[in-house]
Amino acid sequence: KNQVEQSPQSLIILEGKNCTLQCNYTVSPFSNLRWYKQDTGRGPVSLTIMTFSENTKSNGRYTATLDADTKQSSLHITASQLSDSASYICVVSLYNTDKLIFGTGTRLQVFP
């Protein structure tokens, strides 16, 4: 069964600290993996997208990694800010289809 699992479910950190969110997937055939940020009451916004051959992609303070062999991805946030408080969703795309498999997200709260 195609699944995307994220951990932890929720995370609280202090402003300025770093954190890492995890994503494990059992999706086949794999096309690409995306990380989205979703603010409360808003739609998800794309942060990064990685194909099979890419193992790291950065977008400002966000760095995503992909290990296609172990089917794991991580999203590292450096020097967190209050505006990083949001849900982060890992999404895997099936090869040669329009189908996306969504994780349930990690809820991050950054406190001053």
Next chain:
Amino acid sequence: DGGITQSPKYLFRKEGQNVTLSCEQNLNHDAMYWYRQDPGQGLRLIYYSQIVNDFQKGDIAEGYSVSREKKESFPLTVTSAQKNPTAFYLCASKWGNQPQHFGDGTRLSIL
């Protein structure tokens, strides 16, 4: 600015009533999608359309209907057959292999 506009932001439905959620995009994207988001669950695909006048059922289409008469518009009707309609509904569009671009959602509640 180009983007996706969903309206209304909040919607209330009475028992036995059909309601229609609006989704308009000015990105000139061919493909459009409707998702449902429930607490603790990943987004689930309701319907999608890859071209005008054509649409396909997603994973949870029962109790929903759509139309795609114009490229920029993809309204979703939640019918009375949908027994658990309370959720956050997200519309998305995309062009080619680019990531899907989402609207800001409509929250539907039952009175």
